Each structure stands twice: as structure tokens, then as C-alpha cells.
Amino acid sequence: MFNNFSNTLAAAAGATGVKGDTKKSMSPTLRADIYSAIDQVKPWLVGGTGGRQAGDGVAYQTIIARIQQHFPDLKMGLDAARNTEHEVAVIVAGITNMILEMSKWDGMAGAMAMRTWVDTLSDAHGKISTASTGAKGGSRKEQVGRGMTRGINQLTDVTLMTRDFAARIQIISLLKSVNTKIHGAGSDEARQGEALWSSKFI
Structure with missing residues (x-):
């Protein structure tokens, strides 16, 4: 299932010319779109206020539309919509890839944006209720947390x-x-992440 998400993101990268030398400069809206997407995603992740939230099959659309301005082939598969963990994984990976794309053109600006993004993910996760939803995947907090780490570790390009x-x-x-x-x-997740990302220093 997640292989499909990985393929979607890889196709998006190729379609927008972010790989290779076909793209000669950074999109003029990329920086602003990154920070706008970060602002949009926090309440979507936290949820629980009666508004739209991750897993409702609808609210992700405004966020993914912003990501698609830079990765137009990115889609939320039918097996992902209305699944909290899967929706979060796709959106988190999409925004992370936007930041990595910016880092290619301006390394330190990318690093600053990534710090803001990681702090946002941590803060949002900390504010999610731990109450059980009765779902098979555990509490909403657990589902969002797994989606965050899947998006970062498995789907990021x-x-x-x-x-x-x-x-x-x-x-x-x-x-x-x-x-x-x-x-x-x-x-276990922290140890796996440590090993995975340490290998990327090469």
C-alpha cells in the first residue's frame, strides 16, 4: 500500500522537474507555499475541535492542492482517504519534499523551514487527545504519530x-x-529513525 504512495511521490518529483537539470531556478511561490501549508496542517493534525481533521476524507484537499502546485502528480489514493494514518503520511511527506526542494536552491533557508516543520509536527502531536476512538488502529494520537513517522521515514524523497x-x-x-x-x-521507532537518517549523511 505504501509502495503506491512512494511511487506517487517519485512520479511527482519527476513530473515537476525537481530531479536532474531541467529546472533552472526555485519556484517563486515555493517558500510562501511551504509556510502556508505548515499553517494549514497543524489544526488538521490536532483536530478534536469540531472542525475538519485528518482522516475525515475531505479536509486534506486544501492542503494537498497547495502541495500539488509544486508536485502536480501527487494524489491521495482511494486506500488512503478516510484513513488517518495514511492521510497524514502522504501530507507529511508532501510538505517535507517541498522543504527539501527549497533546500536544493537555498540550503540554509531549507534548514530553517525544516526546523519550523519538525517543531510543528511535535507540537501538534503533543496536543492531540489520547482518548481512544475505538478504531482498530488505536487512539487518534497513535494513528497520527505513525502517519508522521511513515511520511518522514518511508515516503520522503x-x-x-x-x-x-x-x-x-x-x-x-x-x-x-x-x-x-x-x-x-x-x-523502536527512534532507533530505526536514527539508523535510517544517519545513513543519509553519506
Whole structure:
């Protein structure tokens, strides 16, 4: 199932010319769209206020529309819509890839945006109710947390990342920290994330 999401994101990267030399400059709206998407996604992740939220099969559409301005082939598959974990994974990966794309053109601006993004994910996860929803996948907090780490670890396209060494170190360290912030130090997810992102320093 998640292979389909990975293929979708890879196709989006190719379609927008973010790989290779076909794109000669950064989109003039990319930076603003990143921060707008981050602002949109936080209440969507937190939910619980009577408004639209991740997993409702509808509210993701305004967020994904912004991502599609830069990755037009990105779609929310039928098996992902109305599934909290899967919706979160796709949206988190899409915004992360937008930031990595910006980092290719401006490494330090990308690192600053990634810090804002990681802090937003951590803060949003901390505000989600731990109450059980009765769903098979556990509480909504657990589902969103798994979606965040899947989006970061499995669906993010690392080939978009800057080659600037200093910025790359910062970005990788921030992405690595998501697993610890969401699942706790010493958790299996934190150890797996540590190993995964440490390998990206090469």
C-alpha cells in the first residue's frame, strides 16, 4: 500500500522537474507555499475541535492542492482517504519534499523551514487527545504519530535534499529527531529513525 504512495511521490518529483537539470531556478511561490501549508496542517493534525481533521476524507484537499502546485502528480489514493494514518503520511511527506526542494536552491533557508516543520509536527502531536476512538488502529494520537513517522521515514524523497554539507547535516538531524519527539527516546521507532537518517549523511 505504501509502495503506491512512494511511487506517487517519485512520479511527482519527476513530473515537476525537481530531479536532474531541467529546472533552472526555485519556484517563486515555493517558500510562501511551504509556510502556508505548515499553517494549514497543524489544526488538521490536532483536530478534536469540531472542525475538519485528518482522516475525515475531505479536509486534506486544501492542503494537498497547495502541495500539488509544486508536485502536480501527487494524489491521495482511494486506500488512503478516510484513513488517518495514511492521510497524514502522504501530507507529511508532501510538505517535507517541498522543504527539501527549497533546500536544493537555498540550503540554509531549507534548514530553517525544516526546523519550523519538525517543531510543528511535535507540537501538534503533543496536543492531540489520547482518548481512544475505538478504531482498530488505536487512539487518534497513535494513528497520527505513525502517519508522521511513515511520511518522514518511508515516503520522503531524499534525492531532493541540498548537497550543501552544513545545511544537509542540520536537515538530517531534524528529520531524525521526529521519531524521538513522537515516539520517545529509546523506542523502536527512534532507533530505526536514527539508523535510517544517519545513513543519509553519506
